[in-house]
Amino acid sequence: MTFCGVVAERFVIEQGAEDLVRYDSSASAWRRFCRKCGSTLTFEGARWPDEVHVVLANVEGAIDRAPQAHCYFDHAVDWVQLGDDLPRLGGPDGNQPLSS
Numbered sequence: 001m002t003f004c005g006v007v008a009e010r011f012v013i014e015q016g017a018e019d020l021v022r023y024d025s026s027a028s029a030w031r032r033f034c035r036k037c038g039s040t041l042t043f044e045g046a047r048w049p050d051e052v053h054v055v056l057a058n059v060e061g062a063i064d065r066a067p068q069a070h071c072y073f074d075h076a077v078d079w080v081q082l083g084d085d086l087p088r089l090g091g092p093d094g095n096q097p098l099s100s
Contacts, residue, residue, distance in 0.1 A: 070086055
């Protein structure tokens with residue numbers, strides 16, 4: 001799943017906020033889902049208190065930057081074959097460099 005980070009104070013849900021459900025996925029992180037269709041929409045957590053991470057598939061149009069890394073790559077299924085040179089990150093926090 002691809003997320004894009006947004007500054008929380010600039011993030012606005014323009015329509016349908018009443019259909020969002022918060023799920024506390026851990027003591028320090030939570031996700032929002034659509035109560036009608038079950039789609040994952042956002043991720044937020046104590047680790048990035050000033051950001052909202054939005055599932056990129058839910059963003060209409062292009063964003064202003066390209067992906068920067070593959071986080072939690074050590075949890076990827078073995079059949080994933082990527083064709084880019086972006087950093088592959090992993091470990092307990094999902095953002096430590098993995099050895100090549």
